[in-house]
Each structure stands twice: as C-alpha cells, then as structure tokens.
Amino acid sequence: MEPLGSFQILTTAVGHFLPVWIGLVLIMGASALFKRNLSLYGRLFDSPVGMIGLALVLFWVLTAIFADMVAPFDPLEQYRALKNKPPGMFETETGQAFLFGGDNLGRDVFSRMVHGSQTVMAIAPVATLFAFMVGITLGLPAGYYGGIFDTGLSFLANLVLAFPVILLFYLLVTPEIRSTAIPTTMAAVLFLIPIIFFIVFIYCRFSTRPDLMWKLLTPVILIGGFCYLHLINAWNPAGVWMDGNTLNIFVSVVFVNSPTVFRIVRGLTMDIKTRDYVAAAQTRGEGPWYIMMWEILPNARGPLIVDACLRIGYTTILLGTLGFFGLGVSPESSDWGMTINEGRKLLRLFPWAALPPALAIMTLVLGLNLLADGLREQSLKD
Amino acid sequence: MLGFFLRRFGVMVLTAMCLTLIVFSLVNLQPNLEKLAKEQNNMRMTDQQVTIWLQEEGFDRPLLTRYAEWAGNFVTGDLGDSTRFRKPVSEIVGERLYLTGKLMFWVMVVMVPSALLVGVLAGMREGSFQDRSLSTFAIATTATPEYVSGVVFTVIFSSKLVGLQWFSGSASKAMDGITFYNFTLPVMTMAIYGMGYIARMTRASMAEVMTAQYIRTARLKGVSFRSIVVKHALRNALIAPFTVIMLQFPWLLTGVVIVENLFNYKGFGWLLVEAAGNNDIELLLSCSVVAVAVVLITQLISDIGYVYLNPRIRVKS
Numbered sequence: 001m002e003p004l005g006s007f008q009i010l011t012t013a014v015g016h017f018l019p020v021w022i023g024l025v026l027i028m029g030a031s032a033l034f035k036r037n038l039s040l041y042g043r044l045f046d047s048p049v050g051m052i053g054l055a056l057v058l059f060w061v062l063t064a065i066f067a068d069m070v071a072p073f074d075p076l077e078q079y080r081a082l083k084n085k086p087p088g089m090f091e092t093e094t095g096q097a098f099l100f101g102g103d104n105l106g107r108d109v110f111s112r113m114v115h116g117s118q119t120v121m122a123i124a125p126v127a128t129l130f131a132f133m134v135g136i137t138l139g140l141p142a143g144y145y146g147g148i149f150d151t152g153l154s155f156l157a158n159l160v161l162a163f164p165v166i167l168l169f170y171l172l173v174t175p176e177i178r179s180t181a182i183p184t185t186m187a188a189v190l191f192l193i194p195i196i197f198f199i200v201f202i203y204c205r206f207s208t209r210p211d212l213m214w215k216l217l218t219p220v221i222l223i224g225g226f227c228y229l230h231l232i233n234a235w236n237p238a239g240v241w242m243d244g245n246t247l248n249i250f251v252s253v254v255f256v257n258s259p260t261v262f263r264i265v266r267g268l269t270m271d272i273k274t275r276d277y278v279a280a281a282q283t284r285g286e287g288p289w290y291i292m293m294w295e296i297l298p299n300a301r302g303p304l305i306v307d308a309c310l311r312i313g314y315t316t317i318l319l320g321t322l323g324f325f326g327l328g329v330s331p332e333s334s335d336w337g338m339t340i341n342e343g344r345k346l347l348r349l350f351p352w353a354a355l356p357p358a359l360a361i362m363t364l365v366l367g368l369n370l371l372a373d374g375l376r377e378q379s380l381k382d
Numbered sequence: 383m384l385g386f387f388l389r390r391f392g393v394m395v396l397t398a399m400c401l402t403l404i405v406f407s408l409v410n411l412q413p414n415l416e417k418l419a420k421e422q423n424n425m426r427m428t429d430q431q432v433t434i435w436l437q438e439e440g441f442d443r444p445l446l447t448r449y450a451e452w453a454g455n456f457v458t459g460d461l462g463d464s465t466r467f468r469k470p471v472s473e474i475v476g477e478r479l480y481l482t483g484k485l486m487f488w489v490m491v492v493m494v495p496s497a498l499l500v501g502v503l504a505g506m507r508e509g510s511f512q513d514r515s516l517s518t519f520a521i522a523t524t525a526t527p528e529y530v531s532g533v534v535f536t537v538i539f540s541s542k543l544v545g546l547q548w549f550s551g552s553a554s555k556a557m558d559g560i561t562f563y564n565f566t567l568p569v570m571t572m573a574i575y576g577m578g579y580i581a582r583m584t585r586a587s588m589a590e591v592m593t594a595q596y597i598r599t600a601r602l603k604g605v606s607f608r609s610i611v612v613k614h615a616l617r618n619a620l621i622a623p624f625t626v627i628m629l630q631f632p633w634l635l636t637g638v639v640i641v642e643n644l645f646n647y648k649g650f651g652w653l654l655v656e657a658a659g660n661n662d663i664e665l666l667l668s669c670s671v672v673a674v675a676v677v678l679i680t681q682l683i684s685d686i687g688y689v690y691l692n693p694r695i696r697v698k699s
Contacts, residue, residue, distance in 0.1 A: 049518070155393075159400055162681070164673040166636040170658040170666075171405065176413035317527045324529045324640065325655065340529055344536075344644065348551050351537040358530040366525035373521060 004088035004097050013099050013110065019066040024058055040305070043378040050374015056367025060360070063114055064121035071111035072096040075334040079106045084350045101352035103343065112334040113356040119335045120364065123246070124315040127253040128308060133194040134254065135261025136304075140292040142262070143269025154266070157259035165256055166321070172252045173245075173327045183248045190254050191231050195224040204289040246329055249322060253315055264307055268300040275299075302379040306372045313368035320361050336361050383689075390685060394678050399453075405670040406449050409663050415441050417661050422465070456671070462664030466656055471668045474653065479672065481557055482638055482649035488565065489572045489634065494627060497577035501584020501623065506611050508589040517585060523578030528640040532571040536644075539567060553647040568645045572637045579633075580626055587622040591615045621691050628684035632677040 004012065014021075028051075035042030044050040063070060072094070073079075079091055082102035087109075090097050100109040142150040160168075177183060198220045206213035231247070272278065273296060281291050322328050323337020336357035343354025419432045427435070436442050455462070461471035504516035526534075538544050540551035550564040591597065592615055600610050639651035646652075650672070657665040 049514075155397075159397060159404075162397055162401060162632075162674065162677045164632055164635045164677060166639045167405075167654070167670055167673050170654070171408040174658075176411060176417065177408070179413045180411055182411075313525065320527060320529060321636065321640065325643075337529070340533060344529075344533055347533060347536050348541045351541050351543050354533045355537055358533045362526050362530050365527075366522055369521045369525050370518075373517075 003086070003090070004099075006088075009088050009097075009099050012097065016070050016072065016099070016110075017063070019069050020059060020062040023062040023066070024055065027058060028055065040302075040375065040379060043381070044371075044374050047374040047377055049370050050378065053367045053370025053372070053374055056363055057371055060117050060364045060367070061121060064117040067115050067118055071108075071114040072099075073108040073111040075107065075112045075115040076332060077107065079108075082106050082108075084346070084353075086350075087352055100356050101350070103339075103353040104346060104350070109339075109353055109356055112339055113336070113360050115334040116336040116339060116357055116360065117364075119329055119333060120316055120319060123250060123253070123319060123329075124312050127250055128257065128312045128315050130190065130194060130250075130254045131257035131311070132261050132304070132308060133197045134190060134258040136265050136297065137193050137197045137200075138258075139262040139265025140269055140296065141288075143266040144273055144288060144292050144296070146270075150266070153262070157262045160255070160259040161263075165318070166325075168256060169252060169318075169322060169325075169327060172255075173248055173322060178244045178248055183244070183251055186255065187231060187247060187251045190251060190258075191228055195220070195228060198224060200289055201293050204287055204293055249319070249327075249329065253318060256318070257311060257315065261307070261311070264303065265300065268303060269296055272296045272299055306376045306379070309368050309372035309375060313365040313372075316361060316365050316368070386689070387686070390682055394682055398674060398678055401674045402453070402667075402671060403449055405667060405674075406452065407445055409666050409670075410441075410445065410448070414661060414663065418465070418663060421661065452667070456668075461668045464657075464662055464665040466660040466662040466665060471665050474665065475650075475668050475672065478648065478650045478653045481647065482642070482651065484560065485568060485572070485638065485642070485647065485649060486634065488560075488569045489576070492569055493573035493577045494580070496573070497580035498584055498620070498623060500577070500581040502588050502611070502616065502619065504581070505585035505588025505619065506592060506615065508592065513585075517582070520578040520581040520585070523574050524582070525578075526575060528571050528575050528637050529644060531574050532567070532641060532644045535567050535571055551645070553645040556647060557649075568641050568647060571644070572634065572641050575637060576630055576634060580623055580630060583626040584619065584623045588615065588619040591619040594618075621688070624691060625684045625688050628680045628687065631680040635673055635676060 031038065031042065032045050035045045044054060073091070073096065079098075079102065082089055082091060082098050083106040084104055085098060085102045087099060087101040088097055089102070091108075098108050098110070100113065103109055103112070138153055142153045171177075172183075199217065202213060202216045202220065206216065269292070273291075277299075278291060278295055281295050286295075319328070319335070320337035320340070323335045323339075324341045326338070326341060328335045328338040339357040340354045340361075343350075343357075347354055415436055416432050419435045420427050423431070423435060433442075440448070452462075459472065461475070463469065464471050464474055467474055500516050500520060504513045504520070507513055536551045539546050539549045541547075549562075549566045551567065553564050553568045555561075556564040556568075597610060597614055600614050601607075605614075635651075638649065639654055641647070642649050642651035643655055650669070653665070654669045654673070656662070657669055
C-alpha cells in the first residue's frame with residue numbers, strides 16, 4: 001500500500017483519539033454548563049488561559065485512561081519490516097499505518113507515545129499528593145509552634161534542597177541501592193505520614209463525637225493500612241503492585257518534592273496564624289491541631305492548589321529526566337523520557353522516534369502550568 | 383552585619399559537612415564496595431575474596447572514621463584517584479570544570495539579558511496584550527525541559543529531514559574552539575528553560591513596582607512613560623530577579639548534565655554521569671562536593687546580595 005501523506009497522517013491520528021475527544025467535550029461541556037456551582041474550578045472557565053491548560057491536561061489524562069482504545073498497536077510489539085521507517089508506512093498484517101513511524105526496534109512510535117502517558121499519570125499526581133501530605137503534616141506544626149522544632153526541620157529541609165536534584169537521583173536511583181534497606185525504610189517512613197495526617201485530621205475535629213469519629217476513622221485505617229502494607233511491599237497477597245525500581249523512583253520523587261512543600265506550608269502558616277479567626281479559635285479553647293488542620297489549612301488552600309499544579313508538571317519533567325538518563329521505570333517500558341533517550345541516538349537520521357514523546361511532555365507540562373496560572377488569576381479575584 | 387555573615391557562613395559549613403557525609407555514605411554502600419572490589423580485581427571473585435580485599439584496602443572500618451580520613455585528605459588537596467580515568471581526580475575535575483565554565487558563561491550572557499527584557503516588557507503594562515503574550519511565552523519556556531528543547535532544536539536546525547542544517551548537533555568540537563556553528567544549540571537549549579522563570583519573577587517584581595506611590599507621583603509630575611520605566615522603576619524592580627538568578631545556578635546544574643550528554647560536550651555534567659555510571663567512588667565524591675559547593679555559595683551570595691542591594695532590609699546584628 002502507498003504510504004500516507006502528512007495530511008492523512010494528521011487526520012488518522014486525530015481519528016484515533018476519538019474516545020478522548022468525546023470525553024473531553026463531555027467533561028468540558030458539563031463543567032462549562034454548571035460553572036456557577038463549581039466555585040474555583042468553575043471560575044476557571046472565565047479565563048481562556050486556564051481553559052486551554054485544563055483542556056491539555058484532560059487530553060492526556062483521558063489518553064492515559066483510553067490508551068488501549070487509542071493506540072492501534074501494542075507498544076512493545078516489534079515489526080522488523082518497519083524498523084526506522086518514516087511516518088505513514090503500513091503494517092501489512094493488520095492493515096494499520098505506523099502513523100509517526102517506527103523506532104529502532106520496529107515498534108510503533110504513536111502507540112508508544114500514547115501508552116507512555118500511563119506511566120506519567122500513574123506516578124506524577126500520586127507522588128505530588130504524597131509530597132504535599134508530608135509537607136503539610138510537617139509544615140503546619142513547624143510554622144505554628146516555631147522554636148527548636150521549626151529550626152531543626154527547616155535545617156533538614158534546606159539540606160535536601162541544597163542537594164542538586166540530578167546528583168540525588170544518581171545516588172538514590174541505582175540498582176545497588178535496591179539491594180540495601182534504604183528505599184524500603186524511606187518508603188516506610190514517608191508513606192506513614194499521610195495515614196497519620198488523615199487520622200489527626202479526623203480525630204481533632206470529631207473526638208467529641210466518638211461514634212461519628214470511628215465511622216470515619218475505620219475506613220481510613222483499613223484502606224490506608226492496606227495501601228501502606230502494599231506500598232512498602234511488606235504484605236502482597238495480590239501479587240507485586242509496584243516493583244522495586246518503581247518504588248525507588250516514587251520514594252525519591254516524594255523525597256525531593258516534600259521539602260519545598262514544607263517551606264511553602266510553613267510560610268503560609270506563619271502568615272495565617274496572625275489572623276483574627278485563629279485568635280478566635282484559640283479563645284474558644286480549640287486544640288492546636290484543630291486550629292492547624294481546620295482553620296489554617298483550608299485558608300491556605302488557594303496557593304497550595306496552584307503549587308500542586310505546577311509541582312505535578314515539575315514531577316513530570318523529573319520523571320522524564322530520570323528516563324533520559326536511563327534510570328527510568330523499566331528498560332522495556334514506553335516511558336516518555338526513556339523513549340527520548342533511545343531516539344536521540346539516531347536523532348539526525350530518524351528524528352520521528354524522539355520527537356512525539358518530547359512534544360507530549362512539553363504539552364502536558366505546558367497544560368499544567370497554564371492551568372496553574374489560570375487558577376492563580378481566578379483565586380486572586382476573591 | 384558581620385555577625386550575619388558569620389552565622390550564615392557557619393550554617394553553610396555545617397550544611398556542607400552533613401551533605402558530604404550523606405553522599406559519602408551513599409557511595410560507600412556495601413553493594414557499591416563489592417562492585418568496586420570485583421571491578422578492581424576480577425569479576426568472578428568469591429564473596430570471601432571480596433571481604434578480604436575490602437579488609438586489606440581498609441573499607442571495613444567504621445564509616446565515620448573513613449569519612450574523617452577522606453575529609454582530611456580533601457581539605458589538604460588530595461582528592462584521590464579516579465578508577466575510570468586512572469588519573470588523580472583533581473586534574474580531571476579542574477579540566478572539566480573549565481569547559482563547563484565556558485558553557486555557563488555563554489548561557490548566562492544569553493539568558494539573563496533576554497529574561498530581564500521579557501520580564502520588564504511584560505511587567506511594565508500589566509494586563510495588556512503585550513503582557514499576556516510575553517507571559518504565555520515565559521510559561522511555555524518553563525514547560526520545555528532541556529531534553530525536549532534540545533531534541534526539537536536538533537531536529538529543526540541540524541537534521542537532514544528539515545534540511546536547515548544551520549548548526550551542528552554535536553558540541554564535541556566546541557571543546558577545542560567555540561564557534562557559532564557548534565555552540566549555539568547547547569547554549570540556546572539551556573538558556574530557554576532557565577529564562578522563563580527569571581522572566582516571570584522579573585515581571586511580578588516590575589508589575590508590583592509600577593503600582594508604587596512614587597511611580598504615580600512621577601507620572602503626575604508629567605514624566606514620560608519611558609523615563610519612568612528606565613529611571614524610576616527598573617532599579618527597584620531588578621532587586622528580586624537578582625536573587626532568582628543566583629538561585630538558578632543549582633537548576634542550571636541539572637541542565638548542564640542533560641545538555642552536555644545530549645550534545646556530547648565533555649564537561650562537568652558529562653563527568654558526573656561517567657563517575658556515577660562507572661561506580662567511580664572518589665570521582666563521584668569530588669563531583670558532589672563541587673556541585674554542593676556551587677549550590678551553597680550561590681545561596682550565600684544571593685542572601686548577601688539581597689541585603690546589600692535592598693537597604694530596606696536591615697540585618698539585626
């Protein structure tokens with residue numbers, strides 16, 4: 001069959017994304033329709049920049065969800081005949097085209113790009129969430145109490161921040177370190193903090209109403225405990241959920257991000273604790289943790305949400321960097337950073353292998369940054 | 383003021399000691415040492431032979447003793463020998479740092495003025511079309527990490543497919559002599575990622591200054607807009623970006639590692655990867671010290687510079 005021309009490649013690629021387009025239209029339409037009832041998220045639809053950002057992010061989220069429907073080929077399947085072939089060539093058996101060409105092992109670049117979004121979506125948001133919980137749980141008391149506790153934690157945070165990121169990754173994400181207890185110990189400590197966060201969060205508000213408190217606490221402890229044992233690989237009835245290297249990367253990313261969150265939360269807490277409503281709560285005789293969790297934290301949410309968007313983007317870049325240096329999730333996977341790393345070796349002869357994942361990273365991070373910008377703009381209007 | 387410096391300096395030395403201790407313990411993990419033993423002798427050593435070799439070389443002593451010994455040697459200028467290059471570490475590091483210094487210099491020359499220009503132009507009329515388009519441009523550059531822009535630029539400017547072939551996709555010749563042809567892509571790639579952040583900080587600072595009372599006074603006096611921006615606003619608006627530029631150095635370090643590997647420019651970043659990839663303990667330690675020192679010194683300069691530039695901040699002495 002004749003290879004496809006560039007216009008046909010474009011239309012076919014757009015066609016492959018059909019489930020994504022439908023999802024995008026449904027979500028954006030519904031949100032725009034009910035934007036008056038959706039507070040900050042709804043007001044995002046008043047800012048064009050924020051809307052473009054949201055659309056870009058949603059596009060990749062939906063691509064990750066529908067990856068199997070969007071991608072015409074298996075990302076790992078190799079077709080010898082299409083090795084390093086330019087975009088638009090047909091695979092004879094299936095009759096499908098290699099839309100963005102074939103890579104150096106004869107795999108479909110388009111399908112690999114689509115599947116690569118799953119790795120990012122699985123790690124980046126969750127790692128950022130964990131970093132936020134760690135940062136919040138430590139930053140609130142540091143800012144609220146001050147004193148030696150604050151000095152010590154700030155020193156530790158600055159210590160991690162003074163580490164050049166790339167060096168830290170070269171030291172933490174190595175095959176050798178996996179045979180020691182360091183990653184598991186770090187995981188055991190870091191992942192315990194979110195559970196503590198939720199328990200304290202519920203306890204300090206509902207301790208006067210024990211029946212309600214236990215109703216809320218029981219699922220938290222059960223689900224949290226289950227996930228915790230899973231994460232640190234202490235108990236794995238349903239098979240391996242996260243292999244050693246992924247856990248290692250996950251822990252390192254959380255470890256790198258949490259000091260910055262800590263500093264932001266600490267700063268916000270120090271600012272907010274001088275407000276009148278905090279003084280009112282103190283006069284009412286509320287406990288310090290209640291004030292931190294239910295008075296200060298909700299009022300610090302604006303800057304934190306904005307920072308979370310930026311941070312997910314930054315984490316995406318970090319994961320790409322790791323992949324670029326061959327430290328990524330697993331050597332065979334279709335992770336964007338690793339695909340760029342493989343493709344760059346033959347970049348000047350066969351540029352199509354490295355370009356799609358590169359543009360994918362760029363659009364996703366751009367979307368997150370624009371979203372953060374839109375959110376900031378809208379939250380300042382309050 | 384002196385007290386402030388001394389305290390900052392003390393904290394810096396303490397931080398440096400903690401960080402080097404962490405790096406030292408991480409590169410001296412047992413699996414790393416076993417790998418080293420096998421690399422230095424032969425790959426099929428028995429566990430017993432490995433243990434004996436480690437004992438003979440003194441690797442089985444307590445970590446803190448060895449750290450103290452290493453630190454002592456380091457301070458007196460003995461950085462040990464590289465197992466990868468079979469040369470004293472001090473020779474290699476100096477040579478590579480010089481090459482990276484050249485790269486950094488050109489990156490700064492390109493990045494700082496363009497970032498400040500974009501920031502000032504965007505911030506002087508907040509909310510205008512000019513502001514919006516320049517801000518979006520700045521956001522777009524922060525969303526483009528080096529390994530993305532490097533790949534895109536190489537395809538556009540040096541591949542046969544596009545056919546421009548203006549610049550070389552490899553900077554290995556730039557180690558002997560820098561030309562426009564072989565050095566543009568690495569410098570451009572690094573400068574673009576870094577400039578967005580500086581530009582946004584400059585914009586924020588400029589926008590804040592433009593709403594200040596003295597600007598309004600100047601405007602009411604009938605001073606022209608151009609003169610307000612250049613004479614009144616600019617000086618005050620550039621204090622904040624100074625800190626940001628200094629704090630940008632640690633970020634550039636990651637960029638250096640990526641760009642040098644992408645464009646095959648054998649500087650400090652390339653050395654770091656070589657050391658880490660080849661389990662070269664002494665070399666990796668020295669590279670880490672350099673990296674940590676760069677971060678801490680730029681932090682110190684940014685703190686001091688901020689106080690010096692901004693007389694409104696008085697230090698309690």
